[in-house]
Amino acid sequence: MKTINEVQDEIIEEFSMFDDWMDKYANLIEMGNELNDIDPKYKVDNYLIKGCQSRVWLYPTFEDGKIHFEGESDAIIVKGLVSLLLKVYEDRTAKEILESELYFIDDIGLTQHLSPTRSNGLLSMVKQMRLYALAYDRKINS
Amino acid sequence: MSFDVQEFRSHFPILDQEIYPKKKLVYFDNAATTQKPKCVAEAVEHYMMKVNGNIHRGTHKMASDATRAYEAVRDQVCSFMNAASREEIIFTKGTTESINLVAWSLGEMCLQTGDEVIVSEMEHHANIVPWQVLCQRKGAILKVIPFDKNGELRLDVFETLLSDKTKVVSVNHASNVLGTINPIEKIIQLAHLNGAYVVIDGAQGIGHCEVDVQKLDCDFYAFSGHKVYGPTGTGVLYGKRELLEQMPPFMTGGEMIETVTFEQTTYNVLPYKFEPGTPNYTDVIGLGAAIGFVLSYGKGKMVAWEEELYQYAISKLSQIDGFRLFGSAENKVGIISFAIEGVHHFDLGTLLDQLGFAVRTGRLCADPIMDHFEVQGVTRAALSPYNTKEEVDSFYSALLRLQQMFV
Numbered sequence: 293m294k295t296i297n298e299v300q301d302e303i304i305e306e307f308s309m310f311d312d313w314m315d316k317y318a319n320l321i322e323m324g325n326e327l328n329d330i331d332p333k334y335k336v337d338n339y340l341i342k343g344c345q346s347r348v349w350l351y352p353t354f355e356d357g358k359i360h361f362e363g364e365s366d367a368i369i370v371k372g373l374v375s376l377l378l379k380v381y382e383d384r385t386a387k388e389i390l391e392s393e394l395y396f397i398d399d400i401g402l403t404q405h406l407s408p409t410r411s412n413g414l415l416s417m418v419k420q421m422r423l424y425a426l427a428y429d430r431k432i433n434s
Numbered sequence: 435m436s437f438d439v440q441e442f443r444s445h446f447p448i449l450d451q452e453i454y455p456k457k458k459l460v461y462f463d464n465a466a467t468t469q470k471p472k473c474v475a476e477a478v479e480h481y482m483m484k485v486n487g488n489i490h491r492g493t494h495k496m497a498s499d500a501t502r503a504y505e506a507v508r509d510q511v512c513s514f515m516n517a518a519s520r521e522e523i524i525f526t527k528g529t530t531e532s533i534n535l536v537a538w539s540l541g542e543m544c545l546q547t548g549d550e551v552i553v554s555e556m557e558h559h560a561n562i563v564p565w566q567v568l569c570q571r572k573g574a575i576l577k578v579i580p581f582d583k584n585g586e587l588r589l590d591v592f593e594t595l596l597s598d599k600t601k602v603v604s605v606n607h608a609s610n611v612l613g614t615i616n617p618i619e620k621i622i623q624l625a626h627l628n629g630a631y632v633v634i635d636g637a638q639g640i641g642h643c644e645v646d647v648q649k650l651d652c653d654f655y656a657f658s659g660h661k662v663y664g665p666t667g668t669g670v671l672y673g674k675r676e677l678l679e680q681m682p683p684f685m686t687g688g689e690m691i692e693t694v695t696f697e698q699t700t701y702n703v704l705p706y707k708f709e710p711g712t713p714n715y716t717d718v719i720g721l722g723a724a725i726g727f728v729l730s731y732g733k734g735k736m737v738a739w740e741e742e743l744y745q746y747a748i749s750k751l752s753q754i755d756g757f758r759l760f761g762s763a764e765n766k767v768g769i770i771s772f773a774i775e776g777v778h779h780f781d782l783g784t785l786l787d788q789l790g791f792a793v794r795t796g797r798l799c800a801d802p803i804m805d806h807f808e809v810q811g812v813t814r815a816a817l818s819p820y821n822t823k824e825e826v827d828s829f830y831s832a833l834l835r836l837q838q839m840f841v
Contacts, residue, residue: 313454313788321781321839345780345796347810366810367778368840369785 296388299380300396307400316400320372327375330362341416346370348417352424358383359428361421373402373414381421386429389422437739442731443820445471457790460825465610465638465769465816466794467660470724474664477723481716489715490689490706504715507722508705514725515655516646517672521704524671524678525713529637530560532656532671533604535708536633537564539681540602540654544631547573550599552630554579554587554616555806556609559799561635565604579605581806585612585761593624600630607639607655611800611812612761613769615643622652631677637661641728641818642737642767647672664724665717671708678704685710736819743817743826744768750830754837760803760812768817771798774833777840779811785839786813789832 294302310316334351341348346367353360360383363374380396381389397403397414443449446469453459461469481503487496489504505520512520526532545551551565555578569576577600579592587605596603603625608615622632633654636645640657647655654677659668673681683690683701687710692700701707728736747770751757756775773779783795796811797804804811815829 314785317785317788318839345783345811346778367780369778369781 293383296380296384296392300394300399303376303379303396304399313401317369320369320376322372323375324365324368324371327364327371327378328362330364334362335364341413341420345413348374348413350374350417350420350424352421352428354428354431357385357432359386359389359425361424363417370413374417377417377421384425386425386432389425390429394418437731437735437819439739439820439822442736443822445473445727446820447472449820453790453792454788457788460791460821460828462815462817462821462825462829463792463794464818464821465661465814467666468641468663468818469820470665470720471663471727473727474720474723478665478716478720481719486716488712500715500719503719503722504713507718507725510722510725511670514645514729515670515672516648518648519675522647522672522675522678524673524705524708525718526656526669526671527667527714528658528660528669529635529656530658530669532654532669533561533633533635534564535671535684536654536656536673537568537604539684539708540631540633540677541568541572543677543681544601545569545572545574548599549574549601550577550595550597551575552577552579552592552595552600552603552605552625554581554605555802556581556585556587556612556614556800557604557606557802558610558635558637559801560637561604561606562802565602574601575599578802581612581614584763585609585614586763587614587616587621589617589620589624592621596624596628596630598628600625600628602631602633604633604635606635606637607643607645608767608769609761609800609803610638610769611771611798611803611814612763613638613766613771614761614763615639615765615767617765618652619650622650626651638767638769642733642740644733653677659717659721659724662724663727664721667714668717668721675704678708683707683710687711731819739819740768740817740821743819743821743823744770746823747815747817747826747829750826751833754830754833756837760807760809769814770816771812771814773809773812774837777837779813781840782813782833782836785836786832789836791829791832 330351335349339349339351346365348365351362361378365371365374448469451459485499487500489501508520508523511523553565577595580588625632631653634652636655636657641662653674655672657670660666690702690707690710692702758773760771779795786793794814
């Protein structure tokens with residue numbers, strides 16, 4: 293299995309092929325469309341990450357020391373972003389997630405292109421994933 | 435003389451730029467804030483570079499020049515709104531502060547447990563929350579005038595809500611989401627027949643409607659300078675003198691006092707009683723330039739062009755498959771809140787931004803309106819007299835192009 297940083301580097305390379313931001317967004321839309329919807333029973337407030345502009349649900353499961361995430365958003369670009377985060381953090385150990393440094397978001401220029409209120413949605417997602425990892429880490433080590 | 439949009443536009447250099455490489459800015463977020471004409475920036479710069487002195491205090495020339503300039507803007511606002519006297523014009527930092535001031539201060543004066551305050555379903559949060567908090571503090575009840583499918587207030591329901599318990603009615607002049615220009619003359623008349631005071635949130639009204647507070651007979655009218663070509667951080671609260679005289683001060687400090695001992699303080703006269711501390715006089719001077727600018731063109735001519743542009747935009751945009759307009763009142767300002775079926779407002783706003791269009795998306799500080807239509811948010815294009823038909827055309831083409839990306 294590839295490391296978190298290997299996956300990040302792949303994403304950076306993929307996005308570097310597009311000169312135009314419209315093409316980058318078209319790519320995100322495609323990723324959003326390809327991401328499987330989560331089970332409707334998990335689309336509840338408990339798993340909702342509240343952002344100002346769109347709704348994101350993140351549902352974690354824990355198995356064999358690894359964390360499995362499912363996620364969805366009602367906005368397709370945001371769903372594309374969820375898809376990127378899942379690629380990076382899917383089936384990782386809590387330790388891997390907690391020790392990781394996410395640089396691909398900056399590197400592909402997403403923080404710059406999503407205004408602060410919007411990128412906060414993205415940052416809340418990352419924060420939530422790390423919180424789940426932290427909780428799981430405490431649980432297995434307690 | 436007809437309205438020359440290119441000439442008008444030439445006063446706003448900010449509009450003439452590429453916001454991303456090869457993406458010309460089209461600014462349609464005018465309900466959030468309007469751009470500033472050169473004369474406003476120049477007035478602010480002049481006072482910062484040449485005049486600055488703290489008003490109402492110093493004995494030196496700079497202080498007295500600044501005081502004269504600041505107080506001259508009060509006279510200008512007084513005549514702009516046709517208030518009966520300059521003491522009725524209080525400078526604040528914006529509509530939000532103006533409404534909070536009235537809600538707190540008028541509430542202290544007139545509201546008892548069991549009394550009622552009426553707002554409408556189409557208010558901005560800034561005209562809901564201050565009243566809600568006041569009602570909680572006083573044990574009063576907040577009532578709501580609903581709106582109909584076109585986005586017009588149900589005056590028939592309003593009449594049934596009014597009673598001798600109603601102490602305050604606070605509604606907007608024009609809705610920041612639906613664009614509806616509300617029949618405030620009628621609302622004021624009905625409220626007064628029941629002995630209630632009326633507060634008008636003029637944030638969206640001031641730039642688009644003729645405001646004559648004496649003719650309207652409203653008790654309070656609040657607006658923000660930055661929505662009428664002035665600097666941010668400037669606002670006005672108009673209040674009838676006899677009410678402002680009776681109301682307790684909202685904030686206390688320097689300048690608003692007459693004498694202070696450790697036992698007791700007596701307050702300054704109007705309008706200073708409501709302006710504690712050093713006010714934002716520099717930007718108020720900019721607001722003066724903005725009002726002068728509006729008067730030099732005449733609101734009537736500006737609004738006539740905005741109305742023509744609005745009708746043009748609606749005729750184009752309604753050709754788009756799945757286009758849904760929120761708010762189709764007969765009497766509207768140039769606000770177009772809409773959705774395109776199958777496209778999320780966040781996605782639309784993000785991509786419009788990439789193409790150079792500045793629009794607002796989301797809940798627009800008006801959750802009850804979103805709940806009314808059962809939507810999570812909308813996209814809003816708010817027109818200003820400096821916008822052109824060519825900009826509307828390119829917006830229409832952009833929406834068609836973006837719609838294809840989501841098929």
